[in-house]
Amino acid sequence: xMAVLGWVPVWRRNFLVWRKLALPSLLGNFGEPLxxxxxxxxxxxxxxxxxxxMPYLMFLASGIVCGSAMNSAxxxxxxxxxxxxxxxxxxxxxxxxxxxxxxxxxxxxxxxxTKALINSTPxxxxxxxxxxxxxxxxxWALPVLLLAGLAFGAxxxxxxxxxxxxxxxxxxxxxxxTPMFLLSGVFFPIEVMPGWVQGLAQWFPLTHVVAVVxxxxxxxxxxxxxLHLAVLxxxxxxxxxxxxxxxxxxxIR
Amino acid sequence: xxxxxxxxAPVAAAPSAEAVVRAVGLTKLYGETPVVKxxxxxxxRGECVGLLGPNGAGKTTTLRLLLGTAxxxxxxxxxxxxxxxxxxxxxxxxxxxxxxxxxxxxxFTVAENLQTYGSYFGLGRAALAERVPVLLEFxxxxxxxxxxxxxxxxxxxRRLTLARALINDxxxxxxxxxxxxxxxxxxxxxxxxxxxLLAAGKTxxxxxxxxxxxxxxxxxxxxMDHGVILATGSPAELIRAHIEPQVVELFGPRAAEWxxxxxAGRAERTEExxxxxxxxxxxxxxxxxxxxxxxxxxxxxxxxxxxDVFLKLTGRDLRTAS
Ligand SMILES: Nc1ncnc2c1ncn2[C@@H]1O[C@H](COP(=O)(O)OP(=O)(O)O)[C@@H](O)[C@H]1O
Ligand SMILES: [Mg+2]
Numbered sequence: 001x002m003a004v005l006g007w008v009p010v011w012r013r014n015f016l017v018w019r020k021l022a023l024p025s026l027l028g029n030f031g032e033p034l035x036x037x038x039x040x041x042x043x044x045x046x047x048x049x050x051x052x053x054m055p056y057l058m059f060l061a062s063g064i065v066c067g068s069a070m071n072s073a074x075x076x077x078x079x080x081x082x083x084x085x086x087x088x089x090x091x092x093x094x095x096x097x098x099x100x101x102x103x104x105x106x107x108x109x110x111x112x113x114t115k116a117l118i119n120s121t122p123x124x125x126x127x128x129x130x131x132x133x134x135x136x137x138x139x140w141a142l143p144v145l146l147l148a149g150l151a152f153g154a155x156x157x158x159x160x161x162x163x164x165x166x167x168x169x170x171x172x173x174x175x176x177x178t179p180m181f182l183l184s185g186v187f188f189p190i191e192v193m194p195g196w197v198q199g200l201a202q203w204f205p206l207t208h209v210v211a212v213v214x215x216x217x218x219x220x221x222x223x224x225x226x227l228h229l230a231v232l233x234x235x236x237x238x239x240x241x242x243x244x245x246x247x248x249x250x251x252i253r
Numbered sequence: 254x255x256x257x258x259x260x261x262a263p264v265a266a267a268p269s270a271e272a273v274v275r276a277v278g279l280t281k282l283y284g285e286t287p288v289v290k291x292x293x294x295x296x297x298r299g300e301c302v303g304l305l306g307p308n309g310a311g312k313t314t315t316l317r318l319l320l321g322t323a324x325x326x327x328x329x330x331x332x333x334x335x336x337x338x339x340x341x342x343x344x345x346x347x348x349x350x351x352x353x354x355x356x357x358x359x360x361f362t363v364a365e366n367l368q369t370y371g372s373y374f375g376l377g378r379a380a381l382a383e384r385v386p387v388l389l390e391f392x393x394x395x396x397x398x399x400x401x402x403x404x405x406x407x408x409x410x411r412r413l414t415l416a417r418a419l420i421n422d423x424x425x426x427x428x429x430x431x432x433x434x435x436x437x438x439x440x441x442x443x444x445x446x447x448x449x450l451l452a453a454g455k456t457x458x459x460x461x462x463x464x465x466x467x468x469x470x471x472x473x474x475x476x477m478d479h480g481v482i483l484a485t486g487s488p489a490e491l492i493r494a495h496i497e498p499q500v501v502e503l504f505g506p507r508a509a510e511w512x513x514x515x516x517a518g519r520a521e522r523t524e525e526x527x528x529x530x531x532x533x534x535x536x537x538x539x540x541x542x543x544x545x546x547x548x549x550x551x552x553x554x555x556x557x558x559x560x561d562v563f564l565k566l567t568g569r570d571l572r573t574a575s
Contacts, residue, residue: 009372016369017360089356095322096350097373097421098342253283253323 006099010107013090014080015114026122033068033123037061037130052189054218058134061127062217063186065120065141066148066209072119073112073149074177077156078169081108085160091251101248105157109240112153113146120145124217134219141216144229148209151232154239155205161246180204185211205235271298273425273456274319278328281314281480288314290480291328296425301447301457303471305464305559307569311480312460313353316427319458320350333425346374349418353429353460355410357402363413364389364398367420374421384420391446392416408439415446426450428459432466444470464559474559476566483566488559495562497521497533501540504529504551511550519543526570533557 018025041057051059084090091104121142127133159172183190183197184206190198201207208228215222274296281289289311296302304312317323319332321341330337335344358366367385376384389395392412397405405413411431418426431447432440447470451457461467467474468488476483476491484491492498501520503512508530512523519540520532532540537554544552564570 009369009375012372013358013369016365017358020360088359089352089354090358092322092352093356093358093370094373096320096345096348096352097370098346098375099373100342251322253317 006103007107007110010094010099010104011110011114014108014111018115018118026118029119029122030126033064034126036064037123037126037132041130041132052220054220055132057130058127058132058218059214060187061123061130061132062214063210065123065127065145065217066184066206066213067181067186068123069116069120069145069148069209070152070177070181070206073116073151073153074156074173076112076115077108077153078160078163078172079166081112081157081160082163082166082169084108085251095251101251102244105240105244105247108157109150109154109236109243112156113149116149116153117142117146120149127217133217137219138217141213144209144212144216144232147229147232147236148205148213151205151236151239154236154243157243158239158246161243161250180206184209185214205232208232272296272331273298273333274458275331276319276328277330279315279318279325279330280327281311281318281323282326288480289318289325292477292480292482294475294482294485296456296458298424298456299451299454300472301451301459301470303467303474304458304460304477305462305467305474305563306460306477307462310477312477313429314480315477316429316458316460319427320348321345346421347424349421349423349426351411351414351418351426351428351431353433355414357410357413357417359402362399362401363394363405366402366413367417370417371420376420384422388416388419391419391449393442406439408435408442411435411439411443412446415443419450423455425456425458428457430460430462432461432463440466464563468559476559476563478563478567478569484562491559491562492557496557496565497535498557499534499537499554500557500561501532501534501537501544501552501554502529503532503544504553507550508552511547515543515547516540524564526564531561531564533561 037057037060041060044060045056048056050056094104095101124133124138124141128138156172159169163169183193183201184204185201186206190201190207193201208231211228212222212225214220272295274294276292276294278291278293279289280287280291292315304315306312314323318325318330319337321338321344324338332344333347335341337344358369361369364385367388368381371381371384386395389398392415394409394413394416397409402410415428415431428447432443435443444466447457447459459470471488473485473487474491475485484495486494505528508528509525512530512532516532520534522533524531524533534540541554544550560570
């Protein structure tokens with residue numbers, strides 16, 4: 001039983017710490033996207049007639065929710081996980097119990113997925129309040145955002161497993177995460193970009209998150225959802241395997 | 254037995270012949286560098302064994318090998334009857350660990366630290382509700398149950414780490430320098446707790462570079478340096494087997510000078526440590542009489558201790574070898 005569910009106490013530890021500061025952080029989770037959507041959605045929206053047949057506010061909300069899932073899972077998998085690994089030696093403490101490196105990595109990944117949901121769900125709620133959500137099928141976006149969080153969290157854990165300090169994360173943020181955030185169709189359709197950027201964007205996992213979440217939130221037709229979900233599942237599994245292998249090498253010496 | 258009622262395991266308090274740790278030819282290389290060099294040792298149920306050696310001797314590495322968080326480069330290892338690292342996770346259910354550096358969870362209170370750590374062993378709400386108050390009492394932290402870790406003194410943190418290591422009611426407790434950096438009172442309190450655990454039938458394996466700690470607490474001591482166990486035995490046995498029982502210590506710049514000129518032949522063996530000279534012998538009277546007649550030479554007489562054994566075995570002073 002421990003072997004299968006060993007990740008649960010690791011996840012639970014992070015959840016309990018988060019819960020201590022939940023109220024102020026939840027206020028931020030609602031406040032920030034609200035201002036983003038008001039400013040950009042109405043601001044840019046006033047210059048833009050329609051995007052893919054919908055108001056810009058709606059287009060933007062369905063993209064930002066994906067970007068937020070990526071960013072929060074990434075932050076958790078980089079900085080917070082690194083603090084637990086290096087500064088606090090939390091993982092070393094855990095590894096003196098029956099739990100394994102795999103339990104630690106899976107528990108941390110599950111937590112990054114949870115953080116993605118915690119941070120992106122309020123955006124959906126705010127968007128709904130502003131009339132930027134098509135119908136209740138938007139709720140199907142939640143499991144997709146969880147899967148996205150798992151994939152981005154696991155990728156971040158790969159980086160953390162070889163990190164020598166916080167500086168290290170700058171490369172990953174500026175070279176991978178920021179371009180992905182800007183070029184995956186969050187703020188505008190990738191079809192308006194030059195061909196080579198469109199080709200590049202197909203390699204970004206975030207593009208595939210947007211490709212599923214946007215139709216679910218805005219009522220556009222879903223195109224090949226299983227393919228996009230498969231890409232995310234492969235990312236999550238491959239990154240999980242790599243992070244486990246690398247962390248075992250780092251922690252079991 | 255105050256406080257550890259639930260930990261009272263039905264085992265004999267006296268050391269038995271059952272080995273709870275059995276290491277044969279245990280070896281660990283880091284890159285090309287051997288850090289643990291084919292050591293053989295056993296720890297028997299109910300005893301307290303001390304691994305005594307200076308910084309860098311390989312003590313922590315040896316403990317990590319036992320724990321299964323370092324994998325040996327050679328040799329075989331069995332802990333609590335299970336092969337390690339092959340079945341280390343299973344073994345760790347019955348093991349408690351006090352690491353060299355406290356890794357308490359700073360985001361939790363004192364009590365939450367115990368509860369969270371218990372959850373890693375799969376302990377549920379009911380078991381924790383029973384154990385946590387008992388362990389808080391044991392660690393003399395009941396009043397501090399809701400305190401933040403950052404508000405604890407070094408001694409309190411150490412006691413909490415010890416309490417945390419007991420959350421799964423382990424049979425074997427591994428402690429890496431449990432009292433390093435603590436003031437004398439905090440150290441005394443911790444020693445008292447460790448003795449209570451021994452009385453309750455626990456087996457203890459601890460590392461230290463305090464001779465006094467090893468002498469007071471341990472049934473058996475393994476003297477370790479450069480990845481090798483140089484000698485094993487009770488403190489008294491080690492002293493009897495390796496060195497002369499009496500020591501006359503001469504201080505100051507004149508000590509070596511006098512010894513060269515007049516002292517030759519008066520001691521069975523001498524060692525120079527810094528500015529002082531240690532003379533080892535069976536009968537100290539003649540030397541003390543001779544010294545009393547010398548002007549301006551300070552000296553003391555004492556019985557030989559583990560420090561002297563270490564000096565003899567390694568040529569290094571344990572106090573300064575680190
Ligand atoms: N992970 C590691 N990689 C390389 N060398 C190490 C590692 N851990 C310990 N060592 C080296 O092994 C030797 C023994 O270390 P350690 O077991 O910590 O000694 P002790 O606990 O007795 O002070 C030291 O020289 C140390 O530098
Ligand atoms: Mg050490």
